[in-house]
Amino acid sequence: MHTQLWRYIGKRLLLMIPVLFGLSIIVFLIMALIPGDPAQAILGAYATPENVARINVQLGLDQPLPMQYVTWLSNILQGDFGRSYAQNRAVLDIISERFGATLILAGTALVLCSLFGLLAGIISASRQYGLADKMITFVVLIGISMPAFWLGLLLIMFFAVDLRWLPASGMYSMWGGDDLPDLLRHLILPASTLAFIATGVIARLTRASMLEVLRQDYIRTARAKGLHERRVIYRHAFKAAMVSVVPVIGIQAGFVLGGAVYVETVFQWPGIGSMLVNAISQRDLLLVQGGVLVVAAAYVVFNLLADVVQFILDPRVTA
């Protein structure tokens, strides 16, 4: 089993290479298609003639497109994402400073939305058309239809402004406390916001696949064995339903990472998302490019994790 698992992980890692390759091509192309003079666009207000010349050499912008890509990619592989001219710092430094915050926020939200989504889906399916099912279905619909940024504002209004229970913004208090409890207090509102809007898809899918699984022959076998219905649902049906839910949790990681952009902006969370928004309005294109690449890579890794979980869950998947 363990050797199998490692072989599978190895195989998936190899398969990741073309995907990352594809990502880099898309990001490169988007940047290459900037209308006008790219050096000018990258530098924006910082376009002194020296800077323009430097950028042109650094990015090989005087060369043909494929050559530019090779130069660009080899720079990136060496960890050189270029410089943010708005902040006058290396892009990689800025990103590594902020990446952790996004990961904490998105990771927490992903865990929360998986937990609640699965739970809601199971309850919904085991009481199909009952009151609980109808209520969950409705709440799920609300979550799917709600703008994350609006929900965030409502929560701030309620819990931070009116009740003063939780901080409205930031990751740590300005004075003192940068310990775990302080972080958690700051995390509650943004993570719940992000989780709430991401829960719907998982809950819906869990419900649907539970209902599908509960009609299978092996569920009848489990009942014929004399098992309690609780065990039939939570062990037999749930495990089988997970097989179709886990890949979607992987996809939801992308939704959560993307949604973090809004939530970070609303709660002034010092992550990549709020950085990206600022960078875009300042036309700090190299910083945008670096941020997008890193988050996209994180998404690929989340999907890899989902695949590994899938492999552990389902013995029919072969390495």
Add this chain to the structure above:
Amino acid sequence: MSRFMSMSNALPLARWFGQRHSRTSPLKLLLRNRLAAAGLIVLIAVCILALITPWLPLHHPNQTALGNRLLPPGSDGHLLGTDHLGRDILARILWGTRVSLSVGISATLVAASVGSLLGILAGYFGRHVDNILMRGIDMVMAFPYILLALAIVAVLGPGLLNALYAIAIVNIPFFARNVRGVTVTLRNREFVDAALLSGKGHARILLTEILPNVLPVIVITMSTTVGWMILETAGLSFLGLGAQPPQADLGSMLGEGRRLISTAPHVATIPGLMIFLLVMSINLLGDGVRDALDPRLKAGALRRPAARTRTAPAARQQPKGEPKGLLEVDSLRTEFHLDGQVHQAVNGPTFHIEPGECLGIIGESGSGKSVTAMSLLGLVASPPGIIQSGQVNYQRQNLLGVSDPILRGYRGGELAYIFQDPLSTLHPLFTVGDQLVEAIRAHRPLSYRAAWQEAVRRLEEVRMPNAARRAKSYPHQLSGGMRQRVSIAMALANDPQLIIADEPTTALDVTVQAQILKLLNRLREEKQASLMFITHDFGVVKQICHRVAVMYAGEIVEIGPVEEILARPAHPYTKRLIGCVPSVDYEGGRLAEIPGLPPQVSNLPVGCKFADRCDQVTDQCRAAPVELDTLNERHHARCIFAREVSA
């Protein structure tokens, strides 16, 4: 994000095409769905308001009045108050809604046309075109889509039109994928080849044959993505990357108001509420559209079977007096209620099983033999199944009326099942040992380890080679015969009094069939258990059964000792069944050779149910129900001419 649902549904959607003219019209179905109708009404109201906004007596949305800043809702002349520049929020909301709606709808149209075009081309031309297009689509989908939209806006620069393009582009893959899936199945249909042969060009075929058939998929995908697109364009505006002042959509209004959240919350909350209302109504409607266009896709429309078959009060009465034999079935009636129709699957069979006896139940598929067997322990899927009346008496109790815990105690304990196809009846994600342990521990207080040893012992008992190691295998790693041995071991795990085997050998090849039969028969003798053996094969009955009951259209048409029935069948149907077994040693005899079909169980005739296929039929046969005729104490047949037939 209901769009993932639509993605995973792309394949079954293709099946929709065969039957789109059946049943009620989609519009009626849509309106019957109350939530969808509510969504439609709200959406229409919002759209009308947005359309007539220019003619409404409103303030100018951009007219600032610094003296009237941040008036709360309900103020004189400003129903929803004013914002930080003293602009009337009601007017701004309505104008903003116009912008948000038109941007969202335009983005949807752009994404739908480009995406569908790509999907149709990929699906229709296949091979290289398909490969290149779909690899590109996959690459785009490897991005978190909000991020991709941001990257596009970053390059194009902030602005409403650019936001529209960005949102449209990231949605193209969803259309392309869904449409491609359906196009591929259409491409493989004969009518496309026929059109090609008749000299039509590709463009003509795409326009006249493919596009009309793909349209519903496009509509469904649109209805499930438009809400999201409105949400995301509002999001970009909220971040300051979409609508630029003085132009305003709902998102940018929210973005401007968010700094005032503690002093004047209405400035931000009202536009947010409007977005929410709009998207919610669209999503309600979208779900309704999907359900109406393809009712079978309705999320979870399939009702889940309950833990136990629904049982009418008439079937729950306690038995009077001593039941016959080990287990007695008396006038059992099981029905399926489907689409307003009643299918009478089991029509009152009465029989019993003696201790240690093997009773065969034989019939074609649809004869109600499996449903009869599964009714005994309430395993008929319900809904749609319901046991209307009858009794299943075991140890002076009617199993149809006992409490759930008692029933669970019998299930897999004293009364055990073996099902037909062990690949689908064993859980694919647990090892067979684990599944055996579970069966054992459901009835006996053993530790996991002790139960595991017991499980291995049971596997050895059914002659599983290498039992200790095989216990750690998953069902898909075993051969069909070995899987069936596992099912048998599982049924025998708690030394049952009665084993109900539902066509346990049908899915196996002939040599393995013979082994399994021998094994079952030997175990039955060793354990002194009774066996109820359901089959469609008289060869099998002859090999292991003492008595046999022949079922037709939910009734027993003949029951008696196997030798006697084989020698002197008293029912024309039995006679034909036996005729299907060419020789004594032949084991694979099938019943399909009997001409005609059994009657529809939703519309059973009054008289003899076999009349339409019987060559001895007379008018008398059809006139009234035919009763079971007693030929001798142990042999009965449901035919007016039973005595002549058997003679």
